[in-house]
Every structure is written in C-alpha cells, then in structure tokens.
Amino acid sequence: MRRVAIVGAGLTKFYRNVQETPKELAFEATKMALDSCEMKLSDIDCVVHGTAPDAFDGIHMKGEYLSDGSGAYRKPYMRHYVGGGTGVMSPIHGWFHVASGMFDTCLVVAEEKMSSAYPHPAGAFLTIFDHTTEQPLFPTLIWIFAIEMNRFMTTHGYKKEDIALVAVKNKKNALDHPSAQLGAEITVKDVLDSEIMAWPVNRLDISPTSDAAACIVLAAEHVARRVTEKPIWIDGVGWALDSAYWCNRDLYYPDYVEVAARQAYKMAGIKEPSKEIHIAEPYDPFTYKELHHIEGLQLCKRGGSVQMLLDGVTQRTGNLPCCPSGGALGVGNPIAATGLMKVIEIFSQLRGEAGKRQVPGRPTCGLAQAWGDLMQVGTVVVMRS
Amino acid sequence: MSKRVAIIGIGTTGFRATTPDVSYRELTYEAAMKAYLDAGVEPKDIGSFVSTAEDFFEGYSIADEYSPDQVGAVLRPIYTVPGDFIQSLASAYMMILSGIGPISVAQGLSKASNMLTLSEMVTFAMDPIYNRPLKESPHAVAAMEMARFMYETGTTREQCAKVVVKNKKNALNNPYAGHSVLINTDYVLNSEVISYPLTQMDISPHSDGAVVVVLAEEETAKALCDKPIWIRGIGWCSDTPGLETRNWGEAIYAQFAAEMAYKMAGIRYPRKEIDFAEINDEFSYKELQHLEAMRICKKGEAGPLTEIGGTEIAGEFPVNTSGGCLGVGNLYELNGGHKVLEVVRQLKGEAGKNQLKNVTTGLAQSWRGVPTTTGTVVILSN
Numbered sequence: 027m028r029r030v031a032i033v034g035a036g037l038t039k040f041y042r043n044v045q046e047t048p049k050e051l052a053f054e055a056t057k058m059a060l061d062s063c064e065m066k067l068s069d070i071d072c073v074v075h076g077t078a079p080d081a082f083d084g085i086h087m088k089g090e091y092l093s094d095g096s097g098a099y100r101k102p103y104m105r106h107y108v109g110g111g112t113g114v115m116s117p118i119h120g121w122f123h124v125a126s127g128m129f130d131t132c133l134v135v136a137e138e139k140m141s142s143a144y145p146h147p148a149g150a151f152l153t154i155f156d157h158t159t160e161q162p163l164f165p166t167l168i169w170i171f172a173i174e175m176n177r178f179m180t181t182h183g184y185k186k187e188d189i190a191l192v193a194v195k196n197k198k199n200a201l202d203h204p205s206a207q208l209g210a211e212i213t214v215k216d217v218l219d220s221e222i223m224a225w226p227v228n229r230l231d232i233s234p235t236s237d238a239a240a241c242i243v244l245a246a247e248h249v250a251r252r253v254t255e256k257p258i259w260i261d262g263v264g265w266a267l268d269s270a271y272w273c274n275r276d277l278y279y280p281d282y283v284e285v286a287a288r289q290a291y292k293m294a295g296i297k298e299p300s301k302e303i304h305i306a307e308p309y310d311p312f313t314y315k316e317l318h319h320i321e322g323l324q325l326c327k328r329g330g331s332v333q334m335l336l337d338g339v340t341q342r343t344g345n346l347p348c349c350p351s352g353g354a355l356g357v358g359n360p361i362a363a364t365g366l367m368k369v370i371e372i373f374s375q376l377r378g379e380a381g382k383r384q385v386p387g388r389p390t391c392g393l394a395q396a397w398g399d400l401m402q403v404g405t406v407v408v409m410r411s
Numbered sequence: 412m413s414k415r416v417a418i419i420g421i422g423t424t425g426f427r428a429t430t431p432d433v434s435y436r437e438l439t440y441e442a443a444m445k446a447y448l449d450a451g452v453e454p455k456d457i458g459s460f461v462s463t464a465e466d467f468f469e470g471y472s473i474a475d476e477y478s479p480d481q482v483g484a485v486l487r488p489i490y491t492v493p494g495d496f497i498q499s500l501a502s503a504y505m506m507i508l509s510g511i512g513p514i515s516v517a518q519g520l521s522k523a524s525n526m527l528t529l530s531e532m533v534t535f536a537m538d539p540i541y542n543r544p545l546k547e548s549p550h551a552v553a554a555m556e557m558a559r560f561m562y563e564t565g566t567t568r569e570q571c572a573k574v575v576v577k578n579k580k581n582a583l584n585n586p587y588a589g590h591s592v593l594i595n596t597d598y599v600l601n602s603e604v605i606s607y608p609l610t611q612m613d614i615s616p617h618s619d620g621a622v623v624v625v626l627a628e629e630e631t632a633k634a635l636c637d638k639p640i641w642i643r644g645i646g647w648c649s650d651t652p653g654l655e656t657r658n659w660g661e662a663i664y665a666q667f668a669a670e671m672a673y674k675m676a677g678i679r680y681p682r683k684e685i686d687f688a689e690i691n692d693e694f695s696y697k698e699l700q701h702l703e704a705m706r707i708c709k710k711g712e713a714g715p716l717t718e719i720g721g722t723e724i725a726g727e728f729p730v731n732t733s734g735g736c737l738g739v740g741n742l743y744e745l746n747g748g749h750k751v752l753e754v755v756r757q758l759k760g761e762a763g764k765n766q767l768k769n770v771t772t773g774l775a776q777s778w779r780g781v782p783t784t785t786g787t788v789v790i791l792s793n
Contacts, residue, residue, distance in 0.1 A: 027509055078473055079466055080467055081466065085536065086533070087465055087536040087783060089493050090782075091652050093649045099650070099651055100649070100663065100667055103647070103649040103785070104501070105492065105494060106490055106491065106493075106502075107475055107491055108473075108475050109473040109476060126508035153470070154472045154473055157470070264488070265490060266486050266487060267478065267479040267484065267486070268479070269480050269485045269486075270479065399475065400476050402479075
C-alpha cells in the first residue's frame with residue numbers, strides 16, 4: 027500500500043439552475059483542479075467520477091456522458107456511487123487506484139446538476155424506495171428524515187431550538203465561502219419560524235438543491251513530492267452500507283458512520299478521535315444530521331453533540347471546528363459535489379489556504395464524512411498535512 | 412505490484428430470457444451463495460464488496476441502496492460501480508492491493524426482462540443537446556458503425572453472419588445459455604433487417620442472471636483454493652461519449668483497454684500468448700471489430716478467420732466458446748461477468764462439452780453497449 031496525497035483541487039460556484047451543461051460543470055472543476063497544481067491532462071493516468079442518481083441530470087448512464095468533460099478521454103475511467111455518500115467515496119475510490127500501485131496520478135471528479143430534474147429534484151427520490159413495501163405509500167425524503175430527526179431528539183431529549191443552531195452556524199460560515207449558495211446571518215428564531223415541511227423539519231433545517239462540480243488531483247508519494255510542497259495525505263479511509271431495510275433499524279444512532287469511522291481511524295492510527303482530529307466536515311444536509319454524525323464519528327459521546335454545539339466547540343474558533351466551510355446547509359448541496367467540497371475544505375484548511383475561513387491553531391489532521399441512500403451509508407476520509 | 416490476486420470462487424444463476432419467478436435480489440443471493448460455497452468463505456471473512464448497477468437498468472434511483480443485504484455486506488465496506496462488471500472486478504482487485512482485507516467480492520446482475528422501454532432508455536443515454544434530438548434508435552447507431560467497419564476492413568455480411576451461427580451453436584452445449592440454436596448463415600442474412608446492414612439475428616437478445624466473483628490475494632488464495640485462477644492483467648478505457656466525435660470504424664476503447672492489460676500481464680504477442688478469448692458480441696460485427704482492436708487479428712483479418720472456422724471451438728483461436736452475448740444473451744452491465752465466468756470455467760476444466768484442451772491463458776473482454784465507448788479487458792491464467 028502506497029501513500030497517496032491530494033495535490034490540487036477545483037470547485038465551481040454552487041447555484042440553483044446553472045446555465046452550463048453537466049459536462050461543462052465537470053470540465054470547469056477539472057480544469058481548475060489541474061491548474062491549481064500546474065498539471066496537464068497528459069500527466070493524469072486515470073479518472074474516477076462520483077455522481078449520484080442519473081435522474082438528477084436526466085441522462086441514462088450519466089457517468090459515460092460526463093467522461094470527456096471530466097478529462098477521461100481515452101483514459102481508464104470508472105464511475106462509482108453510494109447515494110449521498112458519493113462525494114466522500116470519490117477520494118476513496120481514487121485512493122484505491124493509486125494506493126494499489128496501478129496508477130501514479132488520478133483525477134477525482136464529482137458532479138451533480140440537480141436542476142435538470144424539473145420542477146424539483148425531489149421527484150428523483152420517488153424511486154429510491156422499495157417498489158413493493160414503500161413506493162405505494164409515496165414517501166418523500168423529508169418524511170423519512172423527519173422520522174429520524176424525531177427519534178434522535180426523543181432519545182437524547184434534544185430541543186429543536188438547540189438543533190437550529192447548526193443552521194445558524196453553518197450559514198454564517200458560508201458567508202466567507204466564495205462558492206456558497208446560501209450564506210446568511212440568521213437567528214434561531216428564523217429557523218423555528220420557517221415553514222414546517224414535515225415536523226420536526228423546518229425549511230431552514232434543510233440544505234438547498236444545487237448544481238456544481240468539484241475535482242481533486244491525487245498522486246502517489248513520489249509524484250506528490252515533486253508537484254507540491256504542501257501535499258495533504260489521505261491517511262485513513264472507511265465506508266460502510268447498512269441494510270436497505272431501514273424500517274428494521276433504530277434510527278437514533280448511525281451505526282454505518284461508526285463502522286466507517288473506525289475503519290478509517292484504524293488505518294490512520296487514530297486512537298482518540300476527539301483529541302487527534304483537529305477539524306471536521308461532517309455531512310449536514312439537515313441540521314440534526316451534523317450532530318447525528320458527530321456522535322457516529324466518535325467525536326463526542328452519544329447524546330453529547332448538542333452540548334458541544336452549545337459550548338461553541340464546533341464553531342470555527344472552537345476546539346473542534348465542524349463544517350467551517352458552511353457545509354451543505356450554507357454552501358449548498360449538489361449531492362456528490364458536496365462531499366468532495368468537504369474534502370477540499372479540509373485540504374485548504376490543512377494547507378492554511380482557507381482565507382477568511384481559516385481556523386486558528388494550524389490544524390494538521392482533519393476528517394470529511396458523507397452519508398446517503400436510505401439513511402444507510404457512511405463514508406469517511408482522514409487527512410493529514 | 413508485488414501481490415498476486417486470484418479468483419477463488421465464482422457463482423451464477425445461469426442466464427434466461429425471463430425470470431418471473433425471482434426478484435433481482437434473489438438472483439444475486441443465489442449467485443452469491445454459490446460463489447461463497449465455491450470459495451469456502453463466509454461474508455464475515457470478506458474485506459470488501461463491489462456491486463455493479465446502473466440506475467435506469469435497475470429501475471431505481473441510487474440503485475446501490477439495495478446492494479448490501481443479498482451479498483451479506485450489511486455494515487461492511489461495499490459500494491457500487493455503474494459500469495461493466497469487469498470494472499467492478501478491477502475495483503475489487505485494487506482494494507485487495509490497497510490492503511482493504513485479503514478477500515474481496517464483485518457482484519453483477521441483469522434483470523433486463525423487467526425493462527419495458529429498453530430502446531427508449533438507451534436513447535436517453537445520448538447527449539441531451541446534440542444527440543438525443545435526433546431520436547436515433549440504438550440499433551441505428553450500431554448499424555452505422557457496422558457499415559463503417561465493413562467499409563474500412565472489407566469485412567462482409569456473410570462473415571458477420573458466420574459469427575452468429577458459430578456463437579449460437581456454441582451455446583447449445585453451455586447449460587447457462589438462453590438463446591442457443593442451430594442455424595446457417597442464410598438464416599441470419601434473410602432475417603428481418605432492423606437497420607441496414609443489421610438484421611434481427613445480428614443483434615443479441617437480452618437475458619437475466621447474476622454473477623458473483625470472490626477474489627483473494629496470493630497466500631489466502633493458495634490456502635483456500637485448489638485451482639486459483641490468477642488475474643494477470645486488467646484494463647479499462649473510455650473513448651469519447653459523443654456520437655459526432657468518435658472513430659466509427661475502430662474500437663479504440665478495446666485497443667487501449669487491451670494494451671493496458673497486456674502491459675500488466677507482460678504479453679507482447681496476444682495471438683500467441685493467449686489461448687482463447689471471450690469477446691463482446693452484442694452485435695455480430697462487434698466480435699470481429701474487437702478482435703482486430705485488440706491485436707488478436709490484423710485489420711481486416713477477423714472476418715476471413717471466422718469464415719474458415721478459425722474462431723470455432725476446434726479452431727486455431729477459439730472465441731466465445733460460451734456462445735457469447737448472441738448465444739447466452741445480452742446482460743448489459745453484467746456482460747463482462749459472463750465472459751469472466753466462461754474463461755474461469757475453461758481454465759478450471761469445467762466447461763463440459765465445450766472444454767478446450769491444454770489452455771492456460773484466457774482473455775475476457777466487454778463493452779458497455781450503445782451509445783458508450785467504454786471497454787474492459789481482463790486476462791486470466793490457471
């Protein structure tokens with residue numbers, strides 16, 4: 027197993043209804059990433075692409091359609107997905123390509139154009155449910171997450187006004203992110219007063235739908251040292267899927283995130299994650315999900331995440347900044363591209379290049395995590411400078 | 412790369428035109444159980460899993476949701492590759508080399524009989540702005556490519572028809588094949604023209620089925636298995652997805668994928684160093700085009716070789732002893748899986764009446780179908 031580093035990154039702006047085609051979005055991010063490390067397409071040995079349902083972009087086998095936009099023309103190219111967890115699966119999939127010794131460099135692209143699903147990408151989620159036992163009920167994503175949020179709140183005695191603080195924090199962080207779609211100064215009252223979508227989920231508890239692409243360049247150690255003075259190493263990877271039969275599980279705790287995190291920590295040699303991880307980007311498509319995932323990631327005890335939030339530990343200036351980018355709630359949530367955006371945020375933070383978003387104290391170890399499918403996927407990457 | 416990786420178990424349901432008695436999850440379950448029994452492993456011994464699924468083929472958005480349960484991968488590392496089965500196999504292979512456990516599993520599935528609007532769906536894979544408004548059927552695209560291939564290489568309709576006759580005949584002795592029949596070239600040439608020069612019989616009919624493969628690194632493979640089948644080389648490549656920018660006469664993707672696999676396997680003269688091959692033949696001419704792209708035949712030579720019987724079971728270089736897609740059925744993203752299955756059966760000496768004598772190295776090649784230009788190659792040795 028070889029050491030693999032991230033040496034370059036590119037991220038488009040996050041929008042609702044971009045004019046660019048999905049292919050053009052992928053091209054833009056890919057070009058930015060290559061330019062950022064002064065590499066050319068001819069330096070790239072292989073390409074991996076992460077993008078979630080075909081129904082978003084409205085193209086069957088959309089991995090094939092996106093291939094040339096992602097720089098894969100006449101190269102080994104493979105798409106992968108694990109629903110919403112895809113964005114953090116992407117660097118893991120790229121990591122195999124390089125760590126296995128098959129390739130020296132790998133372009134990791136993630137793209138999602140959700141606005142093609144008209145009028146709303148929620149339509150694409152109607153067919154994620156089991157055709158026999160669930161689809162006849164016409165469930166929506168927000169329903170099932172309301173069930174999960176309610177279970178999480180009831181088990182730990184969390185209050186809605188406390189959980190709303192996640193939206194306040196992340197949307198404020200996003201004000202400093204140049205790609206952000208929904209950076210804003212809001213209050214807890216704004217969140218609680220926003221429209222109730224499915225109790226206990228209010229409109230401002232939910233991340234927006236977005237169009238964007240992200241890209242990183244991975245390189246084996248001998249190449250990385252030549253390309254950059256500040257390689258960021260992928261030291262631990264972990265991923266797991268729970269059963270598709272989500273009705274049979276207790277939703278208050280994300281076992282799949284714990285399994286993925288423990289795999290990544292073992293690989294990275296991390297024994298006490300809450301001390302050894304300096305900065306984290308847990309997936310936050312809903313406010314409660316950030317807290318849910320912080321618990322699954324072993325960054326606090328079960329039932330301890332709200333206290334952490336109230337104490338300001340997860341603020342950008344806190345001891346363990348969480349979603350300093352602004353996360354899915356603030357920057358936007360183009361599913362696969364969000365996960366890779368989180369990886370790119372940790373990359374920038376560990377390089378000390380995050381500008382206004384830079385967390386104090388020179389972090390050297392960070393973590394990005396995503397989640398998806400029927401509340402069943404955990405994907406985790408541990409990175410070190 | 413220091414470690415060697417082998418196939419230590421393989422399981423399949425066989426391939427049938429329709430499977431109303433089982434769901435797609437049950438198909439995978441059956442193949443997985445057989446593969447694990449064949450390898451002598453249990454799901455808990457397996458370090459990582461890869462499934463193969465394409466949303467619109469499965470009828471689900473993010474079809475990977477339904478991948479873990481039936482292969483025993485709940486709360487385990489599993490993810491989905493929407494690609495050809497051999498790409499999943501490559502992922503499983505790379506995970507072993509990366510140190511994610513010594514054993515890895517790749518799964519693939521086809522439930523094509525569930526698809527009501529197959530042709531329209533394939534049209535939906537074309538570029539929405541430049542290509543889709545042309546409303547081309549997938550067969551029209553293939554026919555254009557066939558015409559160009561025949562023009563560039565001098566290949567004749569009769570030679571393409573001979574591929575159909577050979578493969579459907581080979582399938583007669585393959586218990587897994589669903590579309591075997593004894594016909595002659597006239598029958599193929601006189602069947603209904605779908606899009607000139609493509610006739611009904613030149614097109615592979617679809618089939619359902621599942622394949623699960625268990626891979627292991629060298630030490631584990633030797634400990635668990637009497638007849639490990641080693642992966643010597645693997646390659647995959649995507650050419651351009653646009654219809655307007657591709658080379659219509661040649662299969663560049665197959666050429667690049669093959670060269671990657673040859674390089675890994677240290678093969679310089681594929682025709683001499685490889686004993687037999689399973690080549691993608693979703694359309695009859697594809698077998699010939701792929702053979703030429705992979706340097707197994709020179710340009711324009713595959714047709715004449717087929718005509719004199721050089722690619723038959725008793726021929727100089729047997730191709731598609733299983734019956735190929737024409738005889739077994741088009742399995743979409745599982746096409747590579749059935750090719751690997753046949754190569755493994757031949758190398759283990761389990762191919763029954765179609766068994767080749769004294770074979771040590773076989774090649775499996777696949778293509779993702781119209782309108783893609785993605786191809787995969789894997790070279791296996793016993």
